[in-house]
Amino acid sequence: MKIMFVVPNYHCGGMEAIQGPLMNLGPLFAASGVIKAGHEAAFLDCTAERLDATACMERIEAWGPDVVGFAARTHLVNESGRMAKEVKRRFAGVKVLFGGIHATFMHQEIMDDHPAVDFILRGEAEVTTGMLMDALNAQAPLDSIPGLVWRQDGQITENPTADPMKELDSYRPAYHLIENWDLYRNHINGKRSAVVQFARGCVQKCRFCSQWKFWDTWRACSAQVFADEVESLYRDYGIRYFLMADEAPQADRETWEALLDALIAKNLEGAIFGTCARTKDIVRDHDIIDRYAKAGFVLMLLGAEFTANKTLKAANKEARTEHTINAISLIRGAGMIAMVDIMLGWNNDEGEVLETLDNLPALGADYVCFFWTTPYPWTTAFDELSNRYGASKDYDTHNFMTFLGDGVDQRKMERKLIGFYFLYHFNPLRLFGGWFRGPAPRRTMYRQMFTLGTRRCLAQMLPWLARFIEPRADVKMMHWCKQDTRWKSGTVPGKNA
């Protein structure tokens, strides 16, 4: 049996504008289980290749799969639905499978709204996709496949979900399915890049967050398996930038130290790592923070989220502003870049956005990423947030770039964000410190990010200039996204657009 995993063509700026169109790791993990079960798998990344619907269908036809598996994160789900309909229209007998976080929690709605979907696999899909392919091959009953939701003769059946995978070493991403690694050059330093995953899950339960609920428990693969995988990506495919998909890779100190040691032992010259980190773990690791840098970590992303302690408390964030300040100073002191995530609009109030901008310099971060609070339907903050913003099922714009409430003039506020960028980064002390102080990897990356950020901001402020310095659609940021209705009409900017 043959399955082709498809990532639909979707661009909304934000992290992609900074990190580049990195690969969606979910399908590559699921593919590993399919291959292990003795079936064939292929991976088609329409985002990275910028393929429109026609080009995508041509590629599916050329490979001739029995099943097409679409990645269904929230912002992708409608585009995946449109592609699924096209698959059904063009290729009789081909089955359509959805998987990913949105499909996991919103499976009933997907089955109702997208009649082209035959199967949904909820949760982790390495083992279960293999089981589904086996069952389809043998025309066996489907009721023993955990996590499967399926449609047959107009009837929808839901199987009980699977337990979280205990052992992560046996299923590693099928990176060999990527044919053209040059599609994954990040925008910061232009190097070939890969998303990698060491651990799954988080030990916190922030109210706006999906991740702890999705993975359920925290687990890691073994340090040696991960370090070997990194080495193989480095040597076989020339990867130099590794972005960790982990929520909280440092949650268990012993496991994390083993990973640092394994990476240090590999001594991969020029390899750079970026990862999310919890404030608490950084503070805990004050005595080994230099080893992070020695292992190749340069970009550390802290989810600071809010600058007001009362909002942090309301969102059930464990860290308070003073802890974040401490963690940032430790990261910078160890010669790494401290980048923070800030969520805007929680209270649907412009005054709060402005207050956040006033308070931000006190954190002392090197870079700040702004996101608009987005209420995902299965999170514990959903009722509160959707009451404030008004409910929205417009999933194309559930992308952190579009504010769904009406208490904030997004366009006006984003001009303030750009103003903040220039005031913050052109401050002579920060400019000098960033460009000329610290170890070489930090200095180089700081300069690269500074140049990229300045170009991005100029392009937003002066759209006529954007045509020359930022001709690509994926650099559109924030309010541009809200205005662009092409998402809704199914003609996401693609290769032929």
Ligand code: B12
């Ligand atoms: C790395 C990353 C990125 C990278 C790479 C993006 C990419 N192509 O994957 C970059 C920086 C570019 C990025 C950008 C964005 N991201 Co992002 N990103 C992540 C991150 C940190 C890791 C993703 C990952 O690899 N996970 C590991 C894999 C193994 O998990 P998984 O995808 O869930 O896969 C498992 C199952 O779901 C299932 N599965 C997944 N797909 C499929 C498909 C089939 C057919 C089947 C059967 C099963 C299956 O099997 C897998 C193995 O068990 C996650 C947070 C996280 N820790 O997951 C956010 C996350 C995925 N991102 C998110 C968002 C919102 C975005 C942006 C919209 C933000 C922005 N505006 O900048 C953009 C969108 C870019 C785009 N064009 O799509 C959200 C999505 C929320 C949601 N409900 O859908 C997440 C979950 C973060 C969050 N805080 O909630 N991101």
Ligand code: SF4
């Ligand atoms: S610390 Fe981060 S990953 Fe963990 S629950 Fe909070 S937001 Fe989610």
